[in-house]
Amino acid sequence: MDSTEAGTGRADGPTPDDVEPVANERRDRIITGLVTIVPVLALGLVAWQLWAVALGWSDLAVLAIMYFFSGLGITVGFHRLFTHRAFKTTPAVRAFFAAWGSIAIEGPVISWVADHRKHHAFSDRFGDPHSPHVEHGHGWRGALRGLAHAHVGWLFVHTHRGRKTRYAPDLMRDPVVAWFDRTFIFWAVGGFLLAGALGFLLGGLSWEAALTALLWGGLVRILLLHHVTYSINSLCHFFGRRPFETGDQSRNLAWLAPFSLGEAWHNAHHAFPTSARHGVDRWQLDISAGVIALLEQAGLAWDVVRVDPDRLDSKRRPPARTHAAT
Template identity: 85%
Template sequence: MEPTADDVEPVANETRDRIITGLVTVVPVLALGLVAWQLWAVALGWSDLAVLAIMYVATGLGITVGFHRLFTHRSFKTTPAVRAVLAGLGSAAIEGPVISWVADHRKHHAFSDRHGDPHSPHVGHGHGWRGALRGLLHAHVGWLFIHTQRGRKERYAPDLMKDPVVAFVDRTFIWWAIGGFLVAGALGFLLGGISWQAGLTGILWGGLVRTLLLHHATYSINSLCHFFGRRPFETGDESRNLAWLAPLTFGEAWHNGHHAFPTSARHGVDRGQLDPSAGVIALLEKCGLAWDVVRVDERKLEAKRTV
């Protein structure tokens, strides 16, 4: 299958979108200056680290369990309330509205590391170490500013466009994004001893710093996990497992395993592979909040195994 013009999402105002993407990418980096000032002049409070951890885990699982395993690959089924919570948490991660995120990712799987893949580090970037660096930069963050291969929502996510819960969260994306910062500030205020200063530093750490760390952890799946690591399964692309990145991405860095079995609720399909997102899905299942959880049996694993 080759990509066509109908595969690409049309952009009404590409300049505006690039400005917004630039702000979301650059402002958290600039926040590091405030972090350096705080560490030097004020001292980092335990409440700041607590807010950072809470918001990183909550919004990160919104992406991995919600946007990725539930909405993109339908690895399990759940209630409308849980769907709404996961869609809201994923939106608070500020990686884009849920339907656009899913459309891009489904297109990535349809054309993985071939022409049509929105963020392959291997296609059209030249050869040698310069081509490799250009490819990694494109896959990591450059593709966010280029709209020539973004997945068309009507083509790649029609099911979610018809879903009233997901469609509502998608339409109100900006409020979920802002809400994430407000929640971070509220947590800082409460955990920091009912202090407005702790509320502001909560926004810094649980909002801006969390966004920076989570974004680059997610981006590393697109870049590093298609360039470095092991390939225990045959997938027809360059997806790879990167063990050290798995804890930071809640199990998403078992990327070769994921590409081998895209609908599996567990990406760390081999013994000993840490996959917190799969653990959350298993917990939901035990509570009766998830069902039809997709699992891969041993025969299918061995059929694709190369090592």
């Protein structure tokens, strides 16, 4: 399996063919800016709502539902299924996760996968789309610039995005995934409509509940989910433990694992990219791996990739080195 498919490392550097061309960079930056900034501005509305009126239980219920399923769309769908092929499943399940991943509004599925596969191919080296360690300078200023770039700045730079024809040709040939990629905007908008509909139903058929659900299940949910995902790119390559040898600066960040549905066991993921479970040790909470296990028990997932104990032990770092500095 080559680096364009499974996210394994590459010895050579990036070439012009690695970069996905952008038809309209100004438009793309404007859209990216709106998706990034508008949810932050929504915090003002949240503060007003909490101050002026009682926060309804239906708002929190819609937030939890939308966060959980759109989060799984990214972690189980875009990441473990489509990027790393950690398991196989039916076309209906593939469509389910492609839809919810699109609702997360982190970009169309094929572009997301191409960027992530390129990240694995050049992890923390020149060519990595969002490394906090490459070409950002030294000292604390360089560290802050690197973290800002890895967290959100890279979204506005188009000279390093993974070319789809190079990094995701398999998904371009997949009729289910390609259709969801083409119809991304409809799923992005549909997520807001779904949040409003859930608020209407759970809030006692109230239009006011539907509107506040748009805020909590739409903008607030996007704000929280996006910055948890961004933190995998930034914080999980800067802070935390490195129990496995990986050749990069990927790290496990335990406190982020519940919010990221298991993605924050990032050092283990880079050590074993195709593993369906990122929390490879028994005590490590990995909600996404649990969902995959449930699908397997129901006969909806098979060929689930697992790492045997001998392979885990072969890559473990000596205990004294697990706290190594960046």
